[in-house]
Structure formats: C-alpha cells, structure tokens
Amino acid sequence: ETMKSVTGLADWEQRVADVLQVQRVIIVPGNSDRYSWVKKELGRACVQQMKEMLVPDDIVAVAGGTTLADVAEMMTPDEKFNNVTFVPARGGLGEKVEIQANTISSTMATKANGKYRLLHVPDQLSKETRESLVLEPGIKELLRFIRQSKMVVHGVGAASTMAERRETKSATLDTLEEKQAVAEAFGYYFDKYGQIVHKEKTIGLQLDDLQENQTVITVAGGASKAEAITAYMKYRPSDVLITDEGASQAVLGL
C-alpha cells in the first residue's frame, strides 16, 4: 500500500516533520532505491523550493552526490537566479567528478542562468598544506564567500555506502565501525544519536559554521537512507527535508 492511497502525502509530511523535528517536509511518491526517476522527482521538488525561497544576490552552497546531481539536472532558468551564485559547500571528498560539488554548482548555475564560483582543492591533503592553503588570499576570500551563503543544499548517505564509495582508508573504516557510524553528510559521519564520530578533512563549510539565518535544505530519499536521515536530523534538524515515500515509510517504522 502506498502512502498516497491512505490519506494523501500531506498528512505523511506532517508526521515525518513531527518525528524528525524538521520544519517542513516534502515527500515525493516512490522509493529512489528502486527507481531512478524518483531521484529526479526529488530534484524537481528541490528546484521548486529553491525558487520559492531564494532572492537575487543570494549565495547557495551545494554538496555533492547523485541526488544533488539530479537537482542540478532538473534545474531550469528563473529570473530570480540571475544574480544568484552557486558554490560548492566543501572541497574534494573523494567522489567522482560527475558528482562532485564543484561540478554540480557549475551545472546548476548554467541551467539556472545564475553564476558560480569553484573551489579547487585536492581530496587528500596534509594538515600543513591545508593550513597554508586556507591562507592563500584567493581561497580565503572564496571561503568567506561560501560562509555567506543564504542557502545550503545537501544530501545524506548511509555511512557504510559512503565510506565504500569514497574508498576510505582502512584506519578510518575501523573508526567508523567502532563508533557505529550510520549517517554521512558534508563529509561528516554520525552515529544513530546524531553525534559526529568522524570528519573528513577538507576545506569549505564546516558544520559549526552553519547559522540560524541560513536555510538548510536536505534532499535524501530511498528506504535505505531512513536510518541515516533520522540520525542526521538529530544532529541538526534542517529547515526543509525533501524525501520520498520509501524513506518516509521507513522513518516512521511502517
């Protein structure tokens, strides 16, 4: 039985919002674990939200991943976006080029008729290099720009899926297992209580940089992400969660 046939998605959206303490939940039909078109629908819903919430001159920080790549794919031009700048939230996180935040920012901006700025940082950097890199005037200015973003749009993944996809080194895998990581977002790993248990080292937006006046939109669907979504929202409930029926049912334990 689908959620739609019971009471309409609006009631379910409210239930998920109550459980996760998220202000606004949008549920699209289907389960993105099963059908790839569902992820496109997540993308479409996200684009609509962005259009409703953004104003000219806003800066939007976007994360990587296949879901965000679908948000970019579903992006369409809007006058409102003319002076909006899209930037990657953080530097390299070991993802393929197609789903890196840089690529997604430029695709989104191009489709939206907006602007973009890129952050070029290799994935694996020593502490020393990272620390000197952030002092480079150009990078420093860009990081300041990223921190001024009005909106942050990001995905969430299951910790094990993400660790595997990134070819994480075995010492980190051990930590994740030992600390029972279940969720990943922005390069941070969380346990089921929403506690940060590991952080990938890259420059850009750090989670404690997030301010009350920034709108955070989380886009994540598929029943396999239910535990991860629930854990992440314990860390910091987003302003908007865009998810699907599959994830929602699992979040509600149905």
Ligand code: F6P
């Ligand atoms: O690696 C970038 C990232 O945004 C992660 O923070 C997140 O867990 C993941 O991608 C989501 O990827 P996908 O949308 O492909 O499930």
